[in-house]
């Protein structure tokens with residue numbers, strides 16, 4: 001159960017940072033969390049490290065990847081520490097449904113102390129310096145934490161400030177929204193409810209992002225909602241994407257092309273949002289083919305921000321030229337420092353950045369890091385598995401699953417490229433429980449075993465080259 005202490009700290013955090021538009025009471029939160037809370041029995045307590053602490057394993061980041069890995073190594077006890085500054089852990093994949101008014105924001109958040117294993121040390125601070133030659137990281141407090149092995153799982157940085165006027169618009173214009181940030185995801189549904197027609201614009205930036213499907217999922221849900229409001233005939237829905245295709249995998253791109261055509265959605269490729277003037281209600285896009293700028297008047301704007309590796313990592317010796325933690329694509333071991341591993345959105349792994357990918361990576365990282373700890377070699381195991389439930393309405397979803405080669409790697413023995421209710425139900429109702437109760441407890445390594453069973457062992461195997 002949630003303790004009174006964590007309940008009141010969660011309530012005050014949500015209220016303090018205006019994370020929820022309502023003023024919340026502990027009763028609201030208990031009700032919201034009752035169905036999904038991850039129970040370790042007792043709770044992890046933040047620890048202040050002594051001047052120079054030493055651990056066998058340090059995990060930097062307590063998000064999807066960091067929590068899953070910490071749970072897998074929980075038996076190390078106080079020989080393992082997670083460095084994580086936030087009091088709250090978010091289940092971000094549900095924010096698409098929060099933005100569409102289909103789930104409450106509270107269902108996406110748990111106190112960090114509830115999701116980290118109680119047996120390990122939680123160092124509630126930021127890593128600010130990485131020194132892999134001398135095997136330590138430095139914290140914001142100035143303390144050093146030494147390690148034998150390091151796992152980096154710091155996620156991806158949201159660069160809202162790279163689009164001129166966007167933060168100001170998000171702060172001041174109720175029709176400019178973004179599902180990507182806990183502070184702004186709660187603006188989306190009220191803006192949809194208030195919408196009376198005009199241009200509804202959805203953007204995809206000119207950088208790698210987490211969940212490449214999310215910028216368009218909210219668009220399909222908005223389209224459905226505008227139809228129920230009776231304003232769709234007064235509305236132009238426009239998807240302005242920096243990419244040259246609607247989705248990176250042909251099978252699902254073909255299916256999505258049919259969806260946008262059937263729904264009368266206008267797609268402009270190679271259009272990158274560079275400026276928002278919320279007073280004039282104009283969004284400016286750079287056309288990536290000819291570098292010319294083009295203005296769009298908007299009545300509703302859902303912005304997906306540019307993203308990049310966290311600044312702290314960019315200036316560290318751990319990254320490749322593009323700033324991502326430089327790990328081997330099949331073993332997740334660092335390419336230069338063998339006692340360092342990485343997983344999730346901050347890494348160089350050339351696959352789509354999703355929690356589904358993180359689940360698969362966490363099992364492989366556990367195997368290979370355990371091998372290295374035991375003096376054994378790593379094994380190339382990760383095929384780039386990732387998944388994106390492309391929600392197309394509140395009753396349908398295309399469940400994309402694929403590998404490094406962009407080849408479908410589907411779990412179920414039916415065509416997942418077809419819009420289906422069952423895959424929507426899985427995304428909306430089953431996956432949150434799988435996340436909180438199984439993945440964060442280190443017990444979900446992705447669906448490869450289920451896939452084998454479903455296909456009677458005859459499923460395609462990815463080549464690890």
Ligand SMILES: Cc1cc2nc3c(=O)[nH]c(=O)nc-3n(C[C@H](O)[C@H](O)[C@H](O)COP(=O)(O)OP(=O)(O)OC[C@H]3O[C@@H](n4cnc5c(N)ncnc54)[C@H](O)[C@@H]3O)c2cc1C
Nearest residue numbers: 061063064065092093126127154155211344345354355356
């Ligand atoms: C709107 C939206 C929809 C999505 N939909 C889906 C979906 O349908 N399916 C899916 O699989 N995925 C989806 N995702 C993506 C998924 O949430 C991420 O890919 C996943 O959370 C990545 O896990 P991670 O551990 O790499 O990073 P995160 O979970 O983001 O965790 C990173 C952690 O690192 C911490 N950190 C950052 N800097 C430091 C520092 N200096 N020191 C210490 N700690 C630090 C952060 O506080 C954070 O807790 C979606 C994401 C969004 C935003």
